[in-house]
Amino acid sequence: MQKIRMGMVGGGEGAFIGAVHRMAANLDGQIELVCGAFSADPERAARSGAALELPEHRVYADFREMMQREAALDAAERMQFVAVVTPNDLHYPVAEAALRAGFHVLSDKPATLTLDEAT
Secondary structure (H helix, E strand, O other): OOOEEEEEEEOOOOOHHHHHHHHHHHOOOOEEEEEEEOOOOHHHHHHHHHHOOOOHHHEOOOHHHHHHHHHHOOOOOOOOEEEEEOOHHHHHHHHHHHHHOOOEEEOOOOOOOOHHHHO
């Protein structure tokens, strides 16, 4: 059985909740982290990806680049869903970009901050 391929936005080095989401994803052994945009700071994002043993080409400087490049990959390789583990005010733009690129979204916080964003 193939594992479900997860991407992550946020949750890089020093971020408590990212580690919690990665541990939860590993509980049943059916999900694997394949890519991420772990920080708005490119150096911190790169260090986070290296610490998580991800290939450099699957660690992105920002979530928009991640959505674009992942969507261009073969369906058998690209992420299947993204876990959004950013501060609340960034959930909407990340979720919107992921959905527009055709990815499923996992978010445990508000998807939007305003009614206008929700419509």
